[in-house]
Amino acid sequence: MFGVFSTAIALFIVQISNVVVAGPPPAQATAPLLVAQLEMNGWNLVFRATSGNGQNVYSAWMTGQNASTTKPIDMSRSYSSHFRQENLNATWANINATYVKFALYRDNREVGYVIFDAQGSDFSNWFAKGRVVDASWSDLTKTATYNGFSIYGDVRATIERRFLINNVYGECPGDIGHVAVIERDGSCNMDKHPSYPQFVYADLNSADMWQKQQFGRADYMAIFVSH
Numbered sequence: 089m090f091g092v093f094s095t096a097i098a099l100f101i102v103q104i105s106n107v108v109v110a111g112p113p114p115a116q117a118t119a120p121l122l123v124a125q126l127e128m129n130g131w132n133l134v135f136r137a138t139s140g141n142g143q144n145v146y147s148a149w150m151t152g153q154n155a156s157t158t159k160p161i162d163m164s165r166s167y168s169s170h171f172r173q174e175n176l177n178a179t180w181a182n183i184n185a186t187y188v189k190f191a192l193y194r195d196n197r198e199v200g201y202v203i204f205d206a207q208g209s210d211f212s213n214w215f216a217k218g219r220v221v222d223a224s225w226s227d228l229t230k231t232a233t234y235n236g237f238s239i240y241g242d243v244r245a246t247i248e249r250r251f252l253i254n255n256v257y258g259e260c261p262g263d264i265g266h267v268a269v270i271e272r273d274g275s276c277n278m279d280k281h282p283s284y285p286q287f288v289y290a291d292l293n294s295a296d297m298w299q300k301q302q303f304g305r306a307d308y309m310a311i312f313v314s315h
Contacts, residue, residue, distance in 0.1 A: 118196045120162040131189060131312040134173040136160060137269070139307055140283035141168055145269050146250040148172055149239065149311075150212070163193050163308055180211045185313035187221065188214045190251070192267070192289055192306035199304055200224045200267065200289045202253070206313065215239045215251065225266055227294040228253065236265075247274035251309070255295050263298045266290050269309065277301050 123133055137145045147153040148170040155172040173179075185206040192200040204219040217237045220230040234255055236242055241252035254265035260276040270279050270286045278288055278298035290296035291304035 120164040122162045130314045135311040136171040137309040145285045177211045187314040189312040191310045193308040194306045248272050261299045
């Protein structure tokens with residue numbers, strides 16, 4: 089009797105082990121955003137910077153240093169270098185851009201943007217608070233108060249922050265802002281990363297305190313123009 093009972097238990101265990109438990113399907117990789125999609129509605133990609141590739145973003149934008157002139161087809165790391173449209177600084181006046189869009193992308197989605205009025209601008213002064221038309225942050229307006237808002241940003245012996253939109257400096261713990269391109273290691277928490285450059289942004293609907301380290305890190309920074 090005991091042998092029959094043991095055999096029945098063994099068969100039951102085998103049956104249980106062969107049951108396939110239903111569950112959610114495995115996660116599918118999201119396809120990279122196509123540049124053609126991002127250029128809909130009249131936008132034209134003229135610059136894209138890639139995080140963590142070891143190349144200076146400011147130099148790539150201003151002079152094209154180490155930048156490729158081949159436009160990427162999507163927002164993936166198929167290109168190790170930054171991209172800048174050929175002779176962009178020399179041809180900026182001839183582009184006759186009406187608007188410029190500065191945008192950040194992470195995990196195949198746009199996580200932040202600012203649109204500027206580009207009429208009458210030059211290669212570097214379009215990125216200014218007085219030219220803000222629209223932004224993904226509700227408090228980023230042309231009438232708000234900033235202590236830093238420029239492509240050049242804030243460069244010292246201890247920090248290098250480009251494409252900077254910052255509201256308040258308070259000796260690191262009190263620093264509040266929206267966006268910064270961190271080119272190298274620096275003195276505050278917002279400047280410390282495993283690789284450079286890094287595109288940090290307030291991951292809220294408004295400016296945030298950088299020291300809390302709750303900011304987002306974008307994979308790509310892109311600049312578009314529209315006529």
